């Protein structure tokens with residue numbers, strides 16, 4: 172078994188971005204600028220946004236956080252989005268999800284200028300992904316493609332099984348893997364909560380991507396000997412033996428599955444890190460497009 176080291180791969184990607192940003196600044200350009208909109212005080216969202224800001228800083232990308240109270244109206248959020256859409260100093264921005272329950276998330280996402288939608292969630296960018304056109308690809312699937320590419324994993328003609336059909340991960344992942352790119356050119360099966368024979372289908376995968384949001388859902392009997400296993404999940408489980416009182420686990424039972432897999436991503440230290448690196452790549456791309 173070989174580990175797909177998210178830390179190593181994300182450090183490589185960030186070093187490339189940092190060098191490119193430094194060269195542009197040396198040539199007199201301003202730094203790229205990413206903004207994040209955080210509505211409310213969801214603890215996980217605060218952690219994610221803080222990590223995005225820290226990572227921006229580490230590569231020379233300017234970041235600004237717009238914090239809004241959880242009780243704001245749709246109109247007030249729309250005003251912030253329009254401000255960011257029209258500010259030439261902002262290259263890209265994200266609206267951190269989940270939003271408080273008074274908001275229709277799809278409606279809010281549709282307000283973002285697609286050219287600044289570095290999350291790749293806007294219908295225009297999802298449409299471009301489906302058609303194989305150049306746009307922004309959602310960061311988690313984009314980061315997984317980097318992991319497969321940089322690990323030299325063969326995907327052409329392989330059976331790729333994606334478990335989970337979310338708009339953010341499972342659906343775009345299934346489309347990317349079926350495209351005529353490398354990585355890509357796989358035969359893809361998208362499994363979800365209504366799938367019959369999920370165990371058998373998963374066990375036939377050459378590449379298994381678990382994005383189902385259930386701790387240790389994928390057990391060793393669901394994995395073929397020699398499969399490549401990508402774990403998108405991240406969950407806190409109580410663990411009194413840890414100083415923090417919890418441990419992080421993924422959607423995959425790592426201890427058992429790693430005995431059968433040829434390659435596997437750890438949790439933590441896997442997909443989470445390449446997701447942030449891919450968001451930085453998208454921000455640099457937005458910046459370069461805007462300065463053309």
Ligand code: GUN
Nearest residue numbers: 265266267268269290310
């Ligand atoms: N919430 C969980 N993941 C994401 C993400 O990739 N982008 C945004 N905006 N919100 C999220």
